[in-house]
Amino acid sequence: MDSYKILIAGPVGAGKTTAISSVSKIPPLTTEALATDITREYKETTTVAMDYGLMTLSGIGTLHLYGTPGEVRFDFMWDILSKGGVGLVLLIDSSRTDPFSDLHFFLRSFKKFITKNRVAIGITKMDLCTTPSVDEYQAQLRNILPNIPVFSVDARNHIDVALLIEALIFSLDPKLAA
Amino acid sequence: MKAQKHNGGRPVKKSFVTRYVPPLEDYDRPLRVGLFDINARLENILRYFFSENCHGDFVVNENPHSADICLIDLDGLHGKSIWARHAELPHHSPTILLSLHETQAGGAIWLRKPLQAKLLHEVLKKIRQQLLQDHHQHREVNSTTLPWPSAETAPTLSHRQQELQRTIKALRVRLAREKIRRIELRTRRGVEQTNSLPPADVPSRQVSIESLGNKVAEIFIGTAPDMDLHNKTQLAQAQYDPQHFLIGRVLEAVKLAETYCRPVSISSHHGIITFIPMTREVLIEIEEQQLHSLASQPIEKDEYLLSLQDSVCDMPGRTRRRPIEAFVWELTLWSSLGRMPVSTNPHQTVRLKHWPNLTRLQIFPHATRITALWSQQKHSLTTTAQVLNIPQRYVFAFYSAAHAIGLAATEVDMDTETDAPAPAIKFHGKPTLFKRILHQLKLH
Known part of the structure; x- marks a missing residue:
């Protein structure tokens, strides 16, 4: 059984901490602190350093899930947490003002990591805002990153999050469980 | 009756179980808690919480419909419909609703998520007391009911009887805890393993996607064996x-x-x-x-x-x-x-437009692996099954479904599609500049 380090990134309030909590088999380690700035408009607390959770995929191995802080002022943590990672799960909050802008911002920010590793994208909060559709996200990515998994995801739903992570792992090697 | 509110102010941090240890209390038997639309992670935490922190006073009932207390996650996929059905029952069991949002539900108790261990234990204790009261009232009316030992009856019993009763209580608690331990142990070892416990104790929900897909796989995909796709008769069967x-x-x-x-x-x-x-x-x-x-x-x-x-x-x-x-x-x-659609050539390379939104489609085993393979490498239906070492029927089923929603096609189909609308232009004489341009654009 192998172990893999997976990074979970995305803007503030996209559901990174929730997603890790949904799939982690251990109580996740979090670094939540009371939000004091604009983040407070979205939620009471925010991740200031990292989240950590552990997940097992049958036949594949153990996945160490590292959630990055969503706030840009903590972006130094993004590079620190990226080290040793094999894949990136990018969560985009569909209900934010300009989700495409968020998508491109995070793809640019993790460009170095993505060129060497794989990425899977989860669109969250589609129950609150149904547009843009998943197809429109695919269209945005067609020329930048073709053929990557893009799913609509409810971060609270174990199956949704696990399926997205599974897609990322099989993107690394489809023959993994063979 | 309006729902009682237990929002408790700030959200609690994650270590739900370890931070709060409720006081030890001695009850006769564990109350059975039925979990509805509760995810596997929370279920595991609750099992642990009931067995360790609540000292076995409560236990997760494997058949939630016959439980003493119902715990419903209203934010789950089916939570609201489950609650609606449950509330319609004339004598439904006491219910706790979990939700991120304040909920006014008659006859139920609302607890805000993330769950606070202390609040949950308080609510469970209240329900337990209520159930005990109801039980005593029922016992007073119906004298044939078996005695339920309680503090009220204790003073009238002799010292010897009280001691005996305490021993029985302790044994019952030990028995209940042992049962919980056995369930926990077996869950850890995997439910597939056969053992002496009756099948009714097997947890009804699995945690892995693969096993979730396996449940429906046979119904959707059947059990057809692999075929020799060079044999026309066998190809027709596929x-x-x-x-x-x-x-x-x-x-x-x-x-x-x-x-x-x-x-x-x-x-x-x-x-x-x-x-x-x-x-x-x-x-x-x-x-x-x-x-x-x-x-x-x-x-x-x-x-x-x-x-x-x-x-x-x-x-x-x-x-x-x-x-x-x-x-x-x-x-x-x-x-x-x-099976695959009738015109499909299983030896032609498959082209996948993009990943299907698998979280909103019916999942089945190997669907993610097939998509991952086709998004990276060119393979035919036959080689896909060989490379992934999976039965052909999964590849055919995935191709059929992806083809139906316009995401997959064989290269022959794609060529036909691109060839079909091309105008039939005929040229005579020497090749002109226009003809050469068209030739470059592959229109001629």
Whole structure:
């Protein structure tokens, strides 16, 4: 059984901490602190350093899930947490003002990591805002990153999050469980 | 009665179990808690919380419908409908509703998520006391009921009887804890392993996607063995003609609706299915079980009639709304039963437009792996099964479903599609500049 380090990134309030909590088999380690700035408009607390959770995929191995802080002022943590990672799960909050802008911002920010590793994208909060559709996200990515998994995801739903992570792992090697 | 509120102010941090240890209390038997739409992670935490922190006073009931207390996650996929059904029952058991949002639900207690261990334990204790009171009242009315030892009756008993009662209580508690430990131990070892415990104790929900898919795999994909696809007879057995099934009519209706940008209905004596291209939704007036059965049967001529509609009549309670893509995907799986469409060449390379939105489609084993392979490498249906070392029926089923929603095609199909609309231009004499440009553009 192998172990893999997976990074979970995305803007503030996209559901990174929730997603890790949904799939982690251990109580996740979090670094939540009371939000004091604009983040407070979205939620009471925010991740200031990292989240950590552990997940097992049958036949594949153990996945160490590292959630990055969503706030840009903590972006130094993004590079620190990226080290040793094999894949990136990018969560985009569909209900934010300009989700495409968020998508491109995070793809640019993790460009170095993505060129060497794989990425899977989860669109969250589609129950609150149904547009843009998943197809429109695919269209945005067609020329930048073709053929990557893009799913609509409810971060609270174990199956949704696990399926997205599974897609990322099989993107690394489809023959993994063979 | 309005729901009691236990929001408790700030959200709690994650270490739900370890931070709060409720005081030890001695009860006769553990109360059975039924979990509805609770995810596997929370279920594990609750099992641990009940067995360790609540000292075995409560236990997760494997059959939630026969539990003493119901715990429903209202934010789950089916939470609201489960609660609606449960609330309609004339004498439903005490219910705790978990939700991120404040909920006014008559007769139930609302707890805000994330769960606070202390609040949950307080609520459970209150319910337990209420149930005990109800039990005593019932016992007073019905003297034939077996005695339930309590503090009220204790003073009237002799010292010897009280001691005996305490021993029985302690034994009952030990027995209950032992049962919980055995369930926990067996869950850790895996439910597939056979052991002496009765099957009723097996946890009803699995945590892995693969096992979730396995449950439906046989129904959707069948059990057909691998075929020699160079043998024409065997190849014919591995194929189906969508035109002979309901899915054929459905695909026609979707195309018609998209062409005219108007709703299209499929009518039959079974019911009506209406496709709305503007919202990419389908309204279904046929019971789900019946629809599955119809999807897998060959259709008769004129059994289903297509008609363009000016407006749509949505009758709540009678019609179900579903995204067109998910409906077509699932119906194709039912019809194809692990086979590929009749015109498919299994030796041609498959091209995948992009990943399907698998979280909103019916999942089954190997679907993610097949998609991952096709998104990276060129493979035919036959080589896909070989490379992934999986039965062919999974590859055929996935291809059929992805083909039906327009995401997959063999290279022959794609060439035919691109060739078809090309204008037939004939040139005579020497090649002109225009002809050379057209040649470069592959129009000639």
